[in-house]
Amino acid sequence: MTTSLVLYGSPLSPFQRKVEAVMALKGLEYDCEDVSVMDMPDWYKAISPLGRIPSLRDRDIADDGPAGTITDSSAICGYLEKRQPETAVYPEDAFDHGRALWLEEYADTGLAMAGGMGLFRPIIFNLFQRKEPDLDTARKTWNEKLPPLWDYLETYLDGRAHFIGDSITIADIAVASQIAQTDMLAGAPDKDRWPSLVAHYQAMRAHDCFQRNNAGCDKILAKMVPEKFDLSA
Template sequence: MALTLYGAILSPFVRKVRILLAEHQIPYEHTFIPPRGQPDWYYDISPLGRIPAMVDGDVKLADSAVIAQYLQDSRGGPSLYGTTPEDAARVRWIEKYADYELAPHCTFAVFFTRIVACSVGEQADESRAQTALIKHLPPLFDYLEGELGDRKYFLGEQFSIADIAVVCQLINMAHGGELIDEQRWPGLSSLLSRVTARESVSALLPAEHQLVARLSGRI
């Protein structure tokens, strides 16, 4: 039975897993599940109803970080968690930072407010996006810029889940019309360009851009 990934393509957490699958050249089937209003059967796979979730034979998993670690451990291939326990701890910390600190602002405040809210019948509150951009995100970006320094990736020359997790949030912010300031955060800006140029990422973006245009009424 083929591995099946459930979720919506504009979710940064679904995107994170899709990038890992592409990096490791793991074949899979993708089944659309919306972030809200999931069918009842989906809760057997994802007890909290969140996306993404995954079925691999008899294995059912939810949460992007759990799925990513499982795929790395079960499929092998080049490590996206570094080569030492210290590397792995650093990767997991930055992944968690992206998922729990960046996501509320990049994805839920900026992207959701500007792209998704109106399409699901909610009032778009631009003040929420502005508060995220002006107040909440700058110190978070300052921290990540310091952690990245002049390195190519968060682990130096080695690409990892840390880079994927951070860039997935920056992609959603860009979908919401905001690019990271390359003058203030040159390292993060370069990281975004470098990661989105990888085939595992660039192959996903045309369909995302088309969907964003449709949701925002541009097509």
């Protein structure tokens, strides 16, 4: 055992991606243990009663059973911020803190519902089950549901490198984690229509804090999705 932190889930989860980026930014070492959402073991359901990934175990607290675990990416990131304050990912200023939480929620609910349920799942879950990907649903999401969500973020960013202040916050991480989810299958949004958002996303994706998760996803998807899908038509 080299570290006290274990993340249960899958690199393909955008919520796990968010937690991994926060841990990397804070310089925290962590182990990963795969838990599939399609076949969740009972020991994990006891930890995550809502049946969701990711969950974090801190072995310094307890190394077995539900004790020592926290489920839900936002709760985990809140815990990590208190456990390891440097590098901070939540703004110090009260109002900025509130704005960061809002953008995290916007990403975790708005982008995740559209991109996850409407694009990632119809393609990847079908492929996992050896079925044809549901590209009709994915196209509808790409062309109708995601653009208004990206519009809001484009206006919010307005050419800046970060959503709030001059350094990476949970807002940047949460948004980039969700955009990566659709990028893996369909590419980034159109940079001519959402220039600020795409520049922000590309910079975040290239940041060190995302590299371990990027590699994990690439490994899983290499054979499954050798080429991205063109959903624009």
